Amino acid sequence: MSHEDRTPICLLAIDDDPRTLPLVSAALGQDGLDLINTTDPLLALKLIAERRPQFVVLDPALGEMRGVDLLEKVVELDPGVDVVIVSSQPWSQCAVHAIQKGACDYFTKPLDIERFRARIRELVEEVKQRQRALAVDMELITAFQFQGIVGRSAAMLEVFSRIRRIAPHFRSLLITGATGTGKELVAKAVHQLSPAPKSRFVAYNCAAIVDTLIESELFGAVKGAFTGATQDKVGAFEYASGGVLFLDEIGDMPLGTQAKLLRVLQQQEIQRVGSPVSRKIDVRVIAATHCDLKKMVGHRQFREDLYYRLSMIQISIPPLAERKEDLPLLQRIFLQRYSRQYGKQIRGLTRRAQVALAKYCWPGNVRELENTLGHACMMAEGGVIDLRDLPPHLLHPSAANSEEEPMVSLKEAQFQHVKRVVEALGGNKIKAAQVLGISRATLYRYLELHGPYSHAVATQPVGAPATNDNSSQA
Numbered sequence: 001m002s003h004e005d006r007t008p009i010c011l012l013a014i015d016d017d018p019r020t021l022p023l024v025s026a027a028l029g030q031d032g033l034d035l036i037n038t039t040d041p042l043l044a045l046k047l048i049a050e051r052r053p054q055f056v057v058l059d060p061a062l063g064e065m066r067g068v069d070l071l072e073k074v075v076e077l078d079p080g081v082d083v084v085i086v087s088s089q090p091w092s093q094c095a096v097h098a099i100q101k102g103a104c105d106y107f108t109k110p111l112d113i114e115r116f117r118a119r120i121r122e123l124v125e126e127v128k129q130r131q132r133a134l135a136v137d138m139e140l141i142t143a144f145q146f147q148g149i150v151g152r153s154a155a156m157l158e159v160f161s162r163i164r165r166i167a168p169h170f171r172s173l174l175i176t177g178a179t180g181t182g183k184e185l186v187a188k189a190v191h192q193l194s195p196a197p198k199s200r201f202v203a204y205n206c207a208a209i210v211d212t213l214i215e216s217e218l219f220g221a222v223k224g225a226f227t228g229a230t231q232d233k234v235g236a237f238e239y240a241s242g243g244v245l246f247l248d249e250i251g252d253m254p255l256g257t258q259a260k261l262l263r264v265l266q267q268q269e270i271q272r273v274g275s276p277v278s279r280k281i282d283v284r285v286i287a288a289t290h291c292d293l294k295k296m297v298g299h300r301q302f303r304e305d306l307y308y309r310l311s312m313i314q315i316s317i318p319p320l321a322e323r324k325e326d327l328p329l330l331q332r333i334f335l336q337r338y339s340r341q342y343g344k345q346i347r348g349l350t351r352r353a354q355v356a357l358a359k360y361c362w363p364g365n366v367r368e369l370e371n372t373l374g375h376a377c378m379m380a381e382g383g384v385i386d387l388r389d390l391p392p393h394l395l396h397p398s399a400a401n402s403e404e405e406p407m408v409s410l411k412e413a414q415f416q417h418v419k420r421v422v423e424a425l426g427g428n429k430i431k432a433a434q435v436l437g438i439s440r441a442t443l444y445r446y447l448e449l450h451g452p453y454s455h456a457v458a459t460q461p462v463g464a465p466a467t468n469d470n471s472s473q474a
Contacts, residue, residue: 008033009032009055009124009127009128010033010034010053010055011034011035011053011056012038012055012057013025013035013056014039014056014057015037015039015057015058015059017059018039021037023111024057025037027116033120034053045070048074048077048078052081054081054123054127055081055083055084055120056074056084057084057086058074058086058103060087060098071083071098075101075102077382078383078384079353079384080347080348080384082127083102083103084103084106084119085098085103085105085106086109086116087107088109096425099424100425105119107119130348141329144329146160146163147193148185148188149185149186149189150329150330150333151323152329153325156318156323159186159318167189167191167193167194168195170284171265171285172286172287172312173284173313173314174287174313174314175287175315176293176315177290177317177319178317178319179290179365179367180364180367180368181317181365181366182317182366183288183290183317184203184246184248186317187286187288188201188246190244190286190315191243191284191286194244199242199244200240200242200244201240201243201246202239202245202246203246203248204218204236204245204246205249206248206250206252206253207248207249207252211254211257214253215256215260215273216272217235218237218261219264220232220235220237221274222272222273222275224274225272225275233272235272237264238270238281240283242283243283243284244284244285245283245286246287246288247261247285247287248288250293251291251293251301255301259306262305264283264285265285265306265309268283320368320369324358330370331369331373332348334370334374335385338377339377341377342377347383347384349376349385350384351427352386353376353387353389355423356394356395357369357394360394372394373385375390375391376389377389418446421436429443
């Protein structure tokens with residue numbers, strides 16, 4: 001049994017009815033839970049901050065402080081806590097409102113002890129599953145980490161396969177992919193698996209240097225070759241000799257320099273600016289770009305001969321939007337990294353935060369995801385990242401960036417409504433069926449007929465918090 005399984009799971013019951021608290025204690029006292037009871041809402045908030053219970057049982061009628069207000073304060077204090085409402089009021093729109101505010105279930109008084117106890121046991125098992133999932137996450141990160149790159153999607157496994165096959169033999173290589181997909185990481189992985197992994201890896205950004213200096217930066221220059229050349233200069237090719245030169249954003253290289261680069265790749269020799277002497281070098285060249293070089297060739301913005309020389313061996317990195325299976329592992333890695341950096345104990349993301357990350361299109365790819373989670377870890381006040389910790393643009397994407405809503409059939413519109421209700425209730429299908437006015441069996445059949453969504457609601461990615469929109473751990 002793991003350490004997490006041995007740790008008592010804590011439940012805080014808040015109710016000013018002296019008959020309810022003993023019932024809760026009697027119902028759950030034999031289940032190995034660490035039970036805390038109070039009738040004081042302010043003391044309850046203090047206990048939540050100090051003890052961090054996994055569950056809160058709350059009566060909305062608490063005298064001066066309304067239960068919904070307390071619910072909001074509880075969720076704000078710890079977005080990862082599961083709140084169960086126990087009320088003397090029958091199921092109503094108020095219950096829907098409470099669940100939308102963060103509650104995960106609703107019971108009416110007099111309390112059905114057996115049903116209440118069964119539901120708490122379900123929630124306890126979900127907590128234990130999340131704890132086990134966290135341990136599995138650590139194993140998966142190790143299993144699916146390849147030379148510092150993490151991915152378990154089919155697209156990334158194909159990238160890893162190509163790297164393994166190319167690395168021992170390449171002399172020149174082209175890596176393509178959108179900004180932020182990790183082209184330099186792939187280049188370093190190729191270098192590490194090359195015949196000379198301990199040799200130099202020199203990275204050079206072709207877009208970062210003005211056109212008048214790029215040749216001297218790449219090929220070197222002799223003293224007096226141009227104004228300001230007060231001494232001989234070793235260029236990037238010469239400095240990287242024996243190792244790998246990574247030319248990032250090669251699509252921004254001037255056409256004149258492209259011609260000289262082609263000669264270097266063919267002859268393996270360079271000529272410093274201002275010198276008639278050629279120097280032999282031994283360099284493996286990896287070029288990278290986010291541009292469509294073939295289209296640039298058609299527009300005479302890139303040399304055709306250089307393009308075919310580089311693209312003979314090519315690795316294309318898919319955008320993050322096409323490999324969202326990798327999101328849970330990437331999230332876990334970045335949470336670990338920034339939790340250590342900021343000295344915080346971030347356990348994971350709430351379900352609703354995960355939904356927001358999964359829905360987002362990630363135009364900035366893995367780099368944007370890393371920056372987003374770095375921001376969220378900095379903003380988080382508790383041990384769980386919630387919607388409030390994410391950058392605003394993830395929650396309110398502009399109309400310009402959102403896709404135009406397509407015209408759909410009535411059947412599809414009905415499904416979209418069902419989907420919105422289920423999501424608004426945190427995936428709670430029992431409550432969703434009540435709101436929609438249909439039976440649970442009808443709801444399950446309806447979701448099964450639509451396939452992909454039923455699976456998305458019923459299951460979570462490995463390492464992701466499950467069930468309610470206020471789950472506590474990844």
